[in-house]
Amino acid sequence: MRARSFFISTLKEAPADADIVSQQLMIRAGMIKKLAAGVYTYMPMGLRSLRKIENIIREEMNRAGAIELLLPMVQPAELWQESGRWEKYGPELLRFKDRHQRDFVIQPTSEEVITDFARQEIRSWRQLPVNLYQIQTKFRDERRPRFGVMRGREFTMKDGYSFDRDQQGALKSYDKMYAAYQRIFTRLGLTFRAVAADTGSIGGDRSHEFQVIADTGEDLIAYCPDSDFAANIELAPAPCVIEKREEPKEAMQKVPTPGREKCEAVVELLGRELTSSMKSVVLAAERFNEKGEAVEPQIVMILLRADHDLNEVKAGKLPELKDGFRFATDAEIIKAFGCKPGYLGPVGIKSDIVVYADLTAAKMSDFICGANEEGYHITGVNWGRDLPEPKVADLRNVVEGDASPDGKGTIRLQRGIEVGHVFYLGTKYSQALNATYLDENGKPQVLEMGCYGIGVSRLLGAAIEQGHDEQGIIWPESIAPFTTVICPMNYSKSEMVREAADKIYEDLKAAGVDVILDDREMRPGVMFAEWELIGVPHRIVVGERGLKNGEVEYAYRRTIKEKQMVKTEAIVDFILNR
Template sequence: MKASQFFIATLKEAPADAEVISHQLMMRAGMIKRLSAGIYNYMPMGLRVIRKVEAIIREEMVRSGAVELLMPLVQPAELWQESGRFQAYGPELLRLKDRHDRDFVVQPTSEEVITDIARQELRSYRQLPKNFFHIQTKFRDERRPRFGVMRGREFTMKDAYSFDRDKDGAAKSYDIMFAAYKRIFDRFGLQYRAVAADTGAIGGDLSHEFQVIADTGEDAIVYCPTSDYAANVELAEGIALGTRAAPGEAMVKTPTPGKSTCADVAALLGLPLQRTVKSLVLATDQLNEAGDVIKTTVWLLLVRGDHDLNEVKTGKVEGLKQGWRFATASEIEDHFGCKPGYLGPVSTKKPVKVIADRTVAAMSDFICGANQADFHITGVNWGRDLPEPDLVADIRNVVAGDPSPDGKGVLAIQRGIEVGHVFYLGTKYSKSMNANYLDENGKPQPMEMGCYGIGVTRILGAAIEQNHDERGIVWPAAIAPFAVVVCPIGYDRSAEVRAAADQLHETLGAAGIDVMLDDRGERPGAMFADWELIGAPLRVVISDRGLKAGTVEVQGRREAQASTVALAEAAALVKERLGA
């Protein structure tokens, strides 16, 4: 490819609304152009990256035994009503009507359509297992689209769906997809982690997120550097810190005027924050058939003062699984006789259900609110000063330095960007949509399903967030728009330079290398700046001065200095460098 035949449109400055580095660099490198909030034109340079990402995904999906099809962007609402998601999905689902006033949706995902295909086509156990995938445009009507392609409204996703006879078969399909995803991300050349993830409302125990490591990532990844343990922060297990000691202090009601936070109380008393206990008040409502509240239960959740409540874990606690909310100010005052900031489990005004985090249950001589403004209680002990908690559960976020749940070290935390997810669905869709197969005895059985997604266009943003410097993008070679750029100095003025550049371009292209020849006649500084911004992994500079010595310069995008090599050896060196 020659630059004069391509489309290159770089910018010196990023638009003011480009918030994160990937958004800024993609705009500056001419890879995307904003059409509307969260909706972008993918320009030729960006589309080349997308096509390379798709090619790797497609090759590995086919290698894994998955079969490609293509499902429509616009889907009939009847299928979504059948699964129960037409209303449940919420405002992110773009709903529309056709000229006949029939309801449709613009797909954010395709579980309903693929289940409809499966119930029509997969009739017998002999046809299972089967895995279908497609790479298709998706649309989610984000309230606040931001970060460029990282959280846009329109995007491209590869989604796959497996169908099996039973849970054992589904687990095998899951493992196959997990292995395929590892190959995909290895080939992308990205640093990533596959972390155990929460399964959400669907339930089950098989779910992994593939997270690209980046300091700017929205997600917290918990891992053990000395073992294979890895999970997202919503799922990572918090081990009890310490064991409960015998009481060593008397319980004392202590004035803490104006000090309503654990940190302020600890500072006032000159004690470690780890001695304090934080109180959070939740409520659950029991409804009648008409949807009216007939009973409200108030819950007091206790975590150590330096810890934070994990709402995902909280939603799995017995008694809270059916849904909870934070208690209202009036409910708090009614049960504790006090406003938030001074709440605690000792002598509440009305009975409440007490859930203690594992670490809190192991504490002694701790500090908590006195249920009276401007007072806290020190020296509080379970059993002596208040009953044992109604329930002990893991309800906190882990922190760096916590023991690893596998007992093989301590936890560390890093940031990541979720770009892939493998998920065991079970029979959630097959049962609601009556997707059954006939078993060996001729009896209908619901198919066991799994779903597996990769955010194709999100890969671009994640790769840039992980791989960039002050000059621009640093693409891994496998997904760079061009693997190597030939930069001739004076291409429009020197016949020798032009001949050498054309020959090298032809040789590399014939070898199957994705090469760009910059024949625009730009000044060296401007030409180099463009390709450093765009992020070509290798650059070959050809000049009259070098040709007189029979040499050219080869430089990797991450390298500070170029290597001088013989012109005759340049093509072989480029092949070797890209192969490595």
């Protein structure tokens, strides 16, 4: 490729609404252009990298025995109604009516459609196992699209689905896809972790996220440096950090704490440690009568040691909250406790309020909590003596220094960007849509399913968040728009330079190198800055001064300030070896 015949559109400055580094650099490097909120045009430079990611995914999926197909972007509402997700998915599901007033959706994912395909096409046990995938445009109507391709509304995704006879077979398919994902992200040249994860709205029983490690990641990953344990913080077990509950040593006492609504302010006033205080989180679970009419919500009080934070995913697994919950409103809190937030506690509350204590909170003694009266807290509170024993569950986020669940060290935290997710679904969708096959005895059996997704366009942003500097993008070689750029000095004016640059260009092309020759009329500094912004890994500078010594200049993008001279006749082999 020659630069004159390619479309290069770089900017000196990013738009003011570009939130994070990857969004800023992708726009500046001419990889994407915003059309609407969360909707982008992929410019030729960005599309080259996107296609390279797709090709690596295809190669590894095919190697793992998966078969590619293409499902419709537009899906009939009936399938979503069958699965029950028409009501449950929420406003991110873009719904519309056609001219005949029939309901449709723009796919955010394709579990329903692929299950419908399977129930029509898979008839016999002899057809199993089968693994199908697609690379297709998706749309999720994000309330607040941001971060460029990292959280856009329209995006490219690879989603795959396995179908098996039984759970044993489904877990084998799961393991095969897990291994394929490991190969994919390794080939992409990214530093990543595979972590145990919550299944979320997709459902299922077994789940791993693939997280690209980056300081700007939205997810927190808990891992143990001394073992293989790694999990999203939402799923990481948080152990009790108190060995045993001490016997009461203090009398319970109500103390004035005017204007002290935060635990930190209360313990400062009382001269105590934060770990001696209990904080309350009040949740509400919606309830309905037999007619489907909303009635008073179930109020649930969650108690945590004051230095710990609520894990909402864990809370959502409690029996009272498993069908959905929200944080209680101030009005609901005042009605239930007779007091505004900031002074709440479990002592003397109404019997219909369900109380859960985190594992650590349940072992506390002589603790401080709200008195359910504005301006007052209670000290010296003890379970059993001063209030009933609570229901107990793991309800907090892990923190650095917690014991690793496998007993092999302590927990560390790091940030990551989720770019892939594998689920064992079981029969969640096949049962709902009656997707069955006939076994050896001619009896219908429900298909076992797995689901495997990769955020293809999101990977572009994740790679940049992981690899960039003040000059611009630092691509892994496997997904850079070009792997090598030739920068000739005075290409149109110097025959010596032109001939040498053309020969190197043709020889690299013949050797299979993805190379671009910059044959535009540009000042050297401007040319170099542009390619450093775009992030091409290898740069060859061809100039008369070097050619007179039989040399060209080489620079590697990751160590761009370190230049070296290479013999002209050796440069092709040098690049191939690099």
